[in-house]
Amino acid sequence: MLDLQLLRSDLDGVVKRLADRGFTLPAAEFEVLEAERKKVQTDTQELQARRNALSKQVGQLKAKKEDASALMAEVGAQADQLKALEQQLDSVQKRLTDFLMVIPNLPQSSVPAGKSEADNVEVRRVGAPRTFDFAVKDHVDVGAALGGLDFDTAGKIAGARFSVLKGGIARMHRALAQFMLDVHTQEHGYTEVYAPYMVSGECANGVSSLAKFKDDLFKVEGRDLYLIPTAEYPVTNFVRNQILASSELPLKFVCHTPCFRSEAGSYGKDTRGMIRQHQFDKVELVQIVAPETSAEAHEQLTAHAETILNKLELPFRTVALCTGDMGFSSAKTYDIEVWLPGQNAYREISSCSNFEAFQARRMHARYRAAGTAQGKTEFVHTINGSGLAVGRTLVAILENGQQADGSVAVPAALQPYMGGLQAIRPL
RNA sequence: GGAGAGAUGGCCGAGUGGUCGAAGGCGCUCCCCUGCUAAGGGAGUAUAGGCUCAAAAGGCUUAUCGAGGGUUCGAAUCCCUCUCUCUCCGCCA
Numbered sequence: 001m002l003d004l005q006l007l008r009s010d011l012d013g014v015v016k017r018l019a020d021r022g023f024t025l026p027a028a029e030f031e032v033l034e035a036e037r038k039k040v041q042t043d044t045q046e047l048q049a050r051r052n053a054l055s056k057q058v059g060q061l062k063a064k065k066e067d068a069s070a071l072m073a074e075v076g077a078q079a080d081q082l083k084a085l086e087q088q089l090d091s092v093q094k095r096l097t098d099f100l101m102v103i104p105n106l107p108q109s110s111v112p113a114g115k116s117e118a119d120n121v122e123v124r125r126v127g128a129p130r131t132f133d134f135a136v137k138d139h140v141d142v143g144a145a146l147g148g149l150d151f152d153t154a155g156k157i158a159g160a161r162f163s164v165l166k167g168g169i170a171r172m173h174r175a176l177a178q179f180m181l182d183v184h185t186q187e188h189g190y191t192e193v194y195a196p197y198m199v200s201g202e203c204a205n206g207v208s209s210l211a212k213f214k215d216d217l218f219k220v221e222g223r224d225l226y227l228i229p230t231a232e233y234p235v236t237n238f239v240r241n242q243i244l245a246s247s248e249l250p251l252k253f254v255c256h257t258p259c260f261r262s263e264a265g266s267y268g269k270d271t272r273g274m275i276r277q278h279q280f281d282k283v284e285l286v287q288i289v290a291p292e293t294s295a296e297a298h299e300q301l302t303a304h305a306e307t308i309l310n311k312l313e314l315p316f317r318t319v320a321l322c323t324g325d326m327g328f329s330s331a332k333t334y335d336i337e338v339w340l341p342g343q344n345a346y347r348e349i350s351s352c353s354n355f356e357a358f359q360a361r362r363m364h365a366r367y368r369a370a371g372t373a374q375g376k377t378e379f380v381h382t383i384n385g386s387g388l389a390v391g392r393t394l395v396a397i398l399e400n401g402q403q404a405d406g407s408v409a410v411p412a413a414l415q416p417y418m419g420g421l422q423a424i425r426p427l
Numbered sequence: 428g429g430a431g432a433g434a435u436g437g438c439c440g441a442g443u444g445g446u447c448g449a450a451g452g453c454g455c456u457c458c459c460c461u462g463c464u465a466a467g468g469g470a471g472u473a474u475a476g477g478c479u480c481a482a483a484a485g486g487c488u489u490a491u492c493g494a495g496g497g498u499u500c501g502a503a504u505c506c507c508u509c510u511c512u513c514u515c516c517g518c519c520a
Contacts (some may be wrong), residue, residue: 041477045489053491055501059445070499079500243437243474363474368437375475 001100001361017106020113021323025103033099037092044085051075051082102209103356106325108332114322127315129339130344130400138342139398140273143169145406147427161263162280168424175417176390177256180283180308184387188304190254190285196233197257198225203237206363208329227260231284232384236359239288243377244367250297251288254387256281274391281390287383290367294381298354302334303388305350311413314396315339317346331356342399349392352385
């Protein structure tokens with residue numbers, strides 16, 4: 001949610017910055033709503049003040065055992081009017097909130113301008129793609145040859161966009177999550193957390209717009225509960241409705257969860273293999289920080305995610321998303337893309353975003369400035385990123401590590417997590 | 428699933444219809460005193476918002492005692508619904 005004060009004080013500026021990311025803010029609609037709010041709120045509060053004052057007098061008279069019936073009648077006479085005004089105020093405030101809740105975040109000034117993926121800017125490229133002296137297979141064929149990647153069985157159980165892993169591949173999948181958690185907790189100072197795989201609609205709205213994106217989520221029938229599309233949903237909401245001490249910041253959490261996405265609107269996209277699934281595992285990094293440190297923390301968190309690829313010796317590049325390609329809540333996003341020889345392309349394996357105060361405002365997550373107990377409360381900044389998507393990391397290892405004999409080399413950093421196994425061979 | 432108890436400020440806890448945004452304590456901040464440590468004294472200390480003001484300061488004002496509704500001139504306090512927590516019993520991964 002954007003700062004309402006900012007819309008009031010600099011509507012034109014906000015319209016302009018949102019236009020950069022391809023969003024048209026209906027400014028006239030806002031001004032009408034805001035004018036109505038101002039009038040109704042003022043009127044309502046005046047009447048409430050009057051009622052409160054008169055009621056107080058009634059109390060004083062009654063304490064002295066004097067007659068208060070005239071005052072009581074006077075307040076009673078305006079009861080209907082007050083009630084009507086209060087309902088009007090509720091209504092206009094709800095409309096104003098609904099209006100605000102579907103407006104995306106403002107891009108930082110450092111975000112490259114652009115309309116689509118094509119305008120994203122590569123900020124670095126690490127590791128050289130390997131050259132193969134045999135015909136390169138994609139992960140589906142590599143997995144099939146090993147006998148450990150089974151989409152037929154998954155389809156029988158749950159339909160398309162699910163997978164069954166077996167043997168060494170299942171073990172590697174497990175090993176990857178353990179490895180990532182250990183690196184982030186031991187080397188990057190994150191606290192490991194375990195969290196619910198379902199969140200309330202309120203929490204979903206805290207990190208994104210439920211109204212806009214509910215079709216992307218799986219909902220629990222008959223309840224206000226949604227399967228999480230990422231651990232960002234539960235973990236960022238840890239600080240919902242809280243006032244943190246500045247000494248508690250930054251909070252750094254790492255959380256391994258499955259993620260569930262309906263993938264509505266992506267029909268026909270990435271239908272082969274386990275690139276785009278209804279269910280996948282992810283190790284998520286979440287930071288809650290003071291505003292002045294968020295830009296730096298965002299860079300660090302991105303580097304933390306990249307560390308995993310470095311250790312696994314997987315080639316990747318990092319791109320800064322352009323204004324037109326960023327997600328709803330983000331002020332700035334880096335995507336990390338891993339090299340997939342089977343696709344002859346870099347594919348997203350992590351997305352690291354700084355949301356600034358956008359989510360904090362929706363969640364009422366604040367902190368108290370350092371030193372003084374009377375210090376003003378301020379909204380925290382929230383940052384998160386995948387560190388990394390486990391399924392896609394597995395895909396990357398299968399494709400980059402494939403060997404002529406059909407086996408797959410286990411990266412050295414991962415071998416301790418697989419009992420010293422150096423390669424996965426057919427079952 | 429059955430029975431009961433509860434939800435108040437950063438924390439503990441008082442408050443069962445009127446001047447209560449809320450006693451008291453703890454904690455915290457600032458100041459004073461005290462030649463270490465310890466102790467003592469004083470002041471301050473919820474959040475969000477609106478109007479006013481060029482702005483800051485200030486002034487006026489509204490809402491919030493788990494959430495939502497109701498009764499009443501007036502609700503932390505009475506009534507209803509919901510959520511959550513705790514205790515006991517049952518069941519159970």
